[in-house]
Amino acid sequence: MVREAEQNNETISRRRFLIRMAKAGVAVAAAGGLGALLYDPLGPGARKNIAAVSLPDFSIPNLAPKMAIVSGSDRKATAQKALEALGGIGTFIKQGDRVLIKVNAAFATPPILSATTHPDLVGEVITLCLKAGAAEVRVTDNPINDAASCFQLTEIGRAVEKSGGRLYMPKESYFAPASVNGGELIRDWPLLYEPFKGVNKLIGLTPLKDHHRSGASMTLKNWYGLLGGRRNIFHQDIHNIIKELGMMARPTFVILDGTMAMMTNGPTGGAISDLMAANLMIASTDPVAADAFGATVLERKTASLPFIRKAAEAGCGTADYETLKPERLSI
Amino acid sequence: MKITTARRISQIFFVVLFFWFCVVATMGTEFWRLRGWSVNWFLNLDPLAAIGAALATRTLYRGMVWAVATIVLTIIFGRFFCGWVCPFGAMHQFFGWLGAFGRKISQRIERNKYRKAQSIKYFLLVLFLIMAAFPLWESVSLQTGLLDPIPFVYRSVNLVLIPILDSHTRAVFYSSRQYDGAWFLGTLFLAALFLNIWIPRFYCRFICPLGALLGVLGRFSIWRIGKTKEKSRDCKLCEKSCEGACQPSGKIRISECVLCFNCLHICPDNLIAWQTQESSAGEIINPDIGRRGFILSAVSGLLAVPIIRLAGTLGTNWHHKVIRPPGALAEVEFLKRCLKCGQCMRICPTNVIVPSGIEGGLENLWTPVLNFRSGTSGCQLNCTACGFICPTAAIRPITLSEKLGLGEFSEKGPIRMGTAFVDRSRCLPWSMNTPCIVCQENCPMTPKAIYLEEQYSTVRDGVYEAASADGAAIRVNKAQWKPEQYAAGDYFCEAGGRRARIISNSADTLILEEPLQISAGDRVVIKIHLYAPMVDIARCIGCGICEHECPVSGLRAIRVSAENESRNRNRSLFLKN
Amino acid sequence: MNRETLYSIIIIIVLCVIAVGMLIVQGRFEPQDFFAVEFQKDKPGSQVKQISPPDDVLSAFAIDGxxxxxxxxxxxxxxxxxxxxxxxxxxxxxxxxxxxxxxxxxxxxxxxxxxxxxxxxxxxxxxxxxxxxxxxxxxxxxxxxxxxxxxxxxxxxxxxxxxxxxxxxxxxxxxxxxxxxxxxxxxxSMPPEPFAPRELSFLPEENRIKGSEKLFLKNAFGFDKFPPVLLAQYNLNGDEITVFIAALEEDAKPLMVEYVKFMKEIGATETADAIPPIPDAVVMEMSGETEIVFVHGNILGGIHAAAKRESALALIPSIYEKAKNSK
Structure with a gap:
């Protein structure tokens, strides 16, 4: 009798527990569901959320890194020869490819100052790409300050037009927030993304220059011109930002133009005497190697340019360019 | 390891974490400055803030979604937050522990017995939630922050405790801090802590609306404290250190239990357990307020907002000194979100954001307003920190472009917090013939919002009759000047419709920069050259730097008030916009 | 292990996870959100930086042709x-x-x-x-x-x-x-205003390469405690040598001590074999180059990265003498 009552009690207690469990479960589900329903990550009046973009890898798969160094003063000839040494433009550009060329048009300065990519080089590379069958060759850069006069006075705009390329002058609507995988600085940062839409090859064309803040401005630093926003805050951490630029943009190949290398007072220069006729054209599939070689032309030690080591450690390439067995040719 | 040891570790951990958040919430690059710290985390975990704001706005902003985790865990475990996480709760517990010294066991048991007044917190909870939920012809008002322990402890520590402790070390703040009404915040903070000496966890038991909310949420908790046998020797030892005063010796009040576990091991007969079954001695699930009490506080809540707003502070009787930080929502929306947590006042690098008093309406108490007399400067042009830290987007996060009206915001123009007004009766050039252009010099806008009107104003008793003139030297009748009185370069001599700068003077002779055509008997007037400041309302954003710098240091001669602020269109001074 | 200990340990592990989580959040620094702020470290009243428009010469400027x-x-x-x-x-x-x-x-x-x-x-x-x-x-x-x-x-x-x-x-x-x-x-449009840095008067003219002076207001050689430092090139029998000089408000000795410490931190060694030909001087070597620093009263001077030690030691007395005699 007593045992039966106890058992009875236990059953009741068990039932009440199960009911409580069920109620708790409903309450948890309601709390979670309401939370998900009411969740508002942006707050009132915020700008529209644009999903962060990132750039794909534009390098040619399964191609061993290559580099070529051609001496000569005629940019068209040296660039052509350097690309031949890499296996010919056909190795990189196939029929129907859409190509984006990132030039350096950061300043509204004339070509003789070599603070910007030389128009001859831009024109030649566009012509080569089109000959190789590219469906479209786009050229872009974000000089922040008055892009129109930058493209005009550097004469890059005219070179693009003459050789059949298409110039993407930066506009506010061209930017989209981008993040770099594993990056710490480039997070939801405005990136000049519109020209990348539909593109499957990326080429960097860069003048070889001294740079007051980072020591040297070469192929890795060139991607800086893809950033928008208040990017000058990155000058506070210049070497890491260059490293992250290397992580962000994996080009098909780059050309570092050392025909007239800016040895002092970079990145703007201003005097012809800031330049040295190094007469070198460097083409490379590995931007880090190109920069490491460029440093020697500028008479810098690699150690004084921490971004080279950082970029190499981040897997953007190798600082020991000799391992690429660069072909050295001359015209 | 005893579970109570784990609880103490947990409480210490969260108190340390809380103080760490308070210390690091300063802008800067060092590791102990605000970097990625989630300094709002306790506010985010706070379900009262989340439910209040969700009732008021129908949204859960950003980090507030953390509160869902607290709610879920509370549904499963009961009021663990109070006993294990809440930093304010831990402080109360510590002071209660201090108060237990020298008391006999029977006295301790007496201190921890259940009291009818513990139902007050449920009345407050209902009152606040109803105010936040049901408008009754007025829009809702989120007032939970007045007594919500998390905002309470944030603002007390950030705005009172740390400024005092840091006043000589300057490790946390770069300069000394000033907060209006800090005496009141400090008094409440100390009172809340010291009352624990009398009754432990005084605030938690009687006042804390968050505790009340968690008590309600924990009514179905799966595991709970209870007795394994109905009958015991009734020694009440289990209540000796009972933090919640939930009477575990008898019918346990589930909504009062804060899971301190102090009763677990103290029972001489080992009759207390943490179990899935209900206590053998029975349980009291519902808070002790009854239907009548519920209805009374609900009705109070329904009427409270309309009564408060009879003052008209949201209408034409709005207070001009309620100048909100940049990015603050329109006043009606702002009052649906602001928790009064003080984070914006904490982070403001110039200390220009301070807690409001009740002059702008009772609802305004402890909400952020700008006081340009305190701190180190006005609102900095390039700073958007307050919007980024605000846990509820009462001050929404704005970009610098939006604040300054650049790029895509150029059509809207910069965000205006108010407008500066020159008080011509106090301004040195306007009313006292004294040169001063400090406000114009300090205006950070480009082009400046303060411009200058050039004036030549006659000095006191400045009209004379020329006695003789010798080139640039003019002697006048009946003058008794101090030598060099007019030599500062700001004084001019006017005669015959022409004007020349005075470069020197003796008792009755002026030396001019260039000669004027004067003959004896001519009228000679001494004028001072002044630039009088004027405000261009189309450019002024109300940053208050001019007010801060004004040398008329008592009642400033240029003062910002909230007219023309962007967030409330009806306060505009323009026809359009 | 009893159940209570197990629960306690689980809870402590949860606390550790929270602590680690906080550290990770700390690492996710979002400069865009916060760098807009001008840090306010200075005394009140002085931190309002004015952005005044450039002097308006260029608007009206014109040149024939x-x-x-x-x-x-x-x-x-x-x-x-x-x-x-x-x-x-x-x-x-x-x-x-x-x-x-x-x-x-x-x-x-x-x-x-x-x-x-x-x-x-x-x-x-x-x-x-x-x-x-x-x-x-x-x-x-x-x-x-x-x-x-x-x-x-x-x-x-x-x-x-x-x-x-x-x-x-x-x-x-x-x-x-x-x-x-x-x-x-x-x-x-403006009166000519010649300018010469104050530090120049402490440098001897003999052997100095004209126009080689460079003024660094701070951070010369990467040493952040330096006041303005003037550099000049000297040509001693075909060797180009960089000389630097700084004039302080107070005794320069403590700064020299700091500078030597700094140089050693970045890899310089004090040379035992070279006895400086002047008082209060230290001769160091770094990557095969010679560094000399001396003080005289408020003046700190020296030679930076000289390729040949003998040339540096030959030049330094003239620098010291000039610094000593021009008060």
Whole structure:
């Protein structure tokens, strides 16, 4: 009798527990569901959320890194020869490819100052790409300050037009927030993304220059011109930002133009005497190697340019360019 | 390891974490400055803030979604937050522990017995939630922050405790801090802590609306404290250190239990357990307020907002000194979100954001307003920190472009917090013939919002009759000047419709920069050259730097008030916009 | 292990996870959100940085035969790098106030154009710092201003607190003439203000290479405790040697101690075998180069990265003597 009552009690207690469990479960589900329903990550009046973009890898798969160094003063000839040494433009550009060329048009300065990519080089590379069958060759850069006069006075705009390329002058609507995988600085940062839409090859064309803040401005630093926003805050951490630029943009190949290398007072220069006729054209599939070689032309030690080591450690390439067995040719 | 040891570790951990958040919430690059710290985390975990704001706005902003985790865990475990996480709760517990010294066991048991007044917190909870939920012809008002322990402890520590402790070390703040009404915040903070000496966890038991909310949420908790046998020797030892005063010796009040576990091991007969079954001695699930009490506080809540707003502070009787930080929502929306947590006042690098008093309406108490007399400067042009830290987007996060009206915001123009007004009766050039252009010099806008009107104003008793003139030297009748009185370069001599700068003077002779055509008997007037400041309302954003710098240091001669602020269109001074 | 201990340990693990989570959040620094803030470390009242528009010379500026290309551009410390990118730091570190620039083109031949960069550096010393640090090796002295020189395509000069660059799009004698004319026209709008850094009077003239002086306002050689330091090149029997000098408000001895400590931290070693020929001096070696530092009262001087130690030791007495005798 007593045992039966106890058992009875236990059953009741068990039932009440199960009911409580069920109620708790409903309450948890309601709390979670309401939370998900009411969740508002942006707050009132915020700008529209644009999903962060990132750039794909534009390098040619399964191609061993290559580099070529051609001496000569005629940019068209040296660039052509350097690309031949890499296996010919056909190795990189196939029929129907859409190509984006990132030039350096950061300043509204004339070509003789070599603070910007030389128009001859831009024109030649566009012509080569089109000959190789590219469906479209786009050229872009974000000089922040008055892009129109930058493209005009550097004469890059005219070179693009003459050789059949298409110039993407930066506009506010061209930017989209981008993040770099594993990056710490480039997070939801405005990136000049519109020209990348539909593109499957990326080429960097860069003048070889001294740079007051980072020591040297070469192929890795060139991607800086893809950033928008208040990017000058990155000058506070210049070497890491260059490293992250290397992580962000994996080009098909780059050309570092050392025909007239800016040895002092970079990145703007201003005097012809800031330049040295190094007469070198460097083409490379590995931007880090190109920069490491460029440093020697500028008479810098690699150690004084921490971004080279950082970029190499981040897997953007190798600082020991000799391992690429660069072909050295001359015209 | 005893579970109570784990609880103490947990409480210490969260108190340390809380103080760490308070210390690091300063802008800067060092590791102990605000970097990625989630300094709002306790506010985010706070379900009262989340439910209040969700009732008021129908949204859960950003980090507030953390509160869902607290709610879920509370549904499963009961009021663990109070006993294990809440930093304010831990402080109360510590002071209660201090108060237990020298008391006999029977006295301790007496201190921890259940009291009818513990139902007050449920009345407050209902009152606040109803105010936040049901408008009754007025829009809702989120007032939970007045007594919500998390905002309470944030603002007390950030705005009172740390400024005092840091006043000589300057490790946390770069300069000394000033907060209006800090005496009141400090008094409440100390009172809340010291009352624990009398009754432990005084605030938690009687006042804390968050505790009340968690008590309600924990009514179905799966595991709970209870007795394994109905009958015991009734020694009440289990209540000796009972933090919640939930009477575990008898019918346990589930909504009062804060899971301190102090009763677990103290029972001489080992009759207390943490179990899935209900206590053998029975349980009291519902808070002790009854239907009548519920209805009374609900009705109070329904009427409270309309009564408060009879003052008209949201209408034409709005207070001009309620100048909100940049990015603050329109006043009606702002009052649906602001928790009064003080984070914006904490982070403001110039200390220009301070807690409001009740002059702008009772609802305004402890909400952020700008006081340009305190701190180190006005609102900095390039700073958007307050919007980024605000846990509820009462001050929404704005970009610098939006604040300054650049790029895509150029059509809207910069965000205006108010407008500066020159008080011509106090301004040195306007009313006292004294040169001063400090406000114009300090205006950070480009082009400046303060411009200058050039004036030549006659000095006191400045009209004379020329006695003789010798080139640039003019002697006048009946003058008794101090030598060099007019030599500062700001004084001019006017005669015959022409004007020349005075470069020197003796008792009755002026030396001019260039000669004027004067003959004896001519009228000679001494004028001072002044630039009088004027405000261009189309450019002024109300940053208050001019007010801060004004040398008329008592009642400033240029003062910002909230007219023309962007967030409330009806306060505009323009026809359009 | 009993259940209570198990639960306790689980809870402590949860606390550890929270602590680690906080550390991770700390690492996810979002500069975009927070860098907009100007940090307020200074005393009250002084931290309002004024952004004043550049002195308005360029709006009305005109030169015969040239017409303006586009509007005048103005830059402040916020946006200077929009115009000159990474070189902005050079100016910002030297007290930059504002810059205005404008381009002018030949009326007959628009491809022949030049651009004027007009920097207001706040103080003559600041202008001198940016002028001297950028002074080109290959240059011709110019008489357009107290401190001026031309290169193949440009003229660079300073006057008072202003620093100017006029850079042409073409390297030709004709264009150099044009930019010099522009410089002369600019100089007409202001009185000539010659400037020489205070530190120069502590350096001997003998063997000094003219125009080799460079003024670093701070951070010379990467040492952040240095006050303004003047560098000059000396030519001793064909060896080029860098000499530096700084004049302090107080006794320079403690600074020397700090500097030696700093040099050792970055890899210099004190040389035991070389006895300095002057009192209160330290001779160090770093990567095969000789470093000397000495003090005399308020003056700190020395030699930086000399390739040949004997030349450095031969030169240093004359530097010391001059510093000692010019109070």
């Amino acid at each position: 040239y017409k303006p290309m586009g509007e005048k551009e103005e830059f402040n410390e916020e946006n200077l790098s929009d115009k000159i990118n990474g070189k902005a730091d050079l100016y910002l570190e030297c007290g930059f106030v504002s810059m205005a620039s404008r381009r002018f083109a030949d009326i007959g031949e628009p491809s022949r154009w030049f651009e004027i960069y007009f920097y207001n550096m706040g103080e003559p010393q600041n202008a001198y710092a940016v002028y001297s640090q950028q002074r080109r090796r290959e240059r011709k002295d110019s008489s357009v201003a107290p401190l001026a020189y031309t290169v193949e395509n440009a003229v660079f000069f300073m006057n008072g607190k202003y620093y100017f660059e006029i850079v042409s799009a073409e390297a030709s004698d004709e264009m150099v003439l044009a930019v010099e004319q522009a410089a002369a026209a600019l100089m007409k």
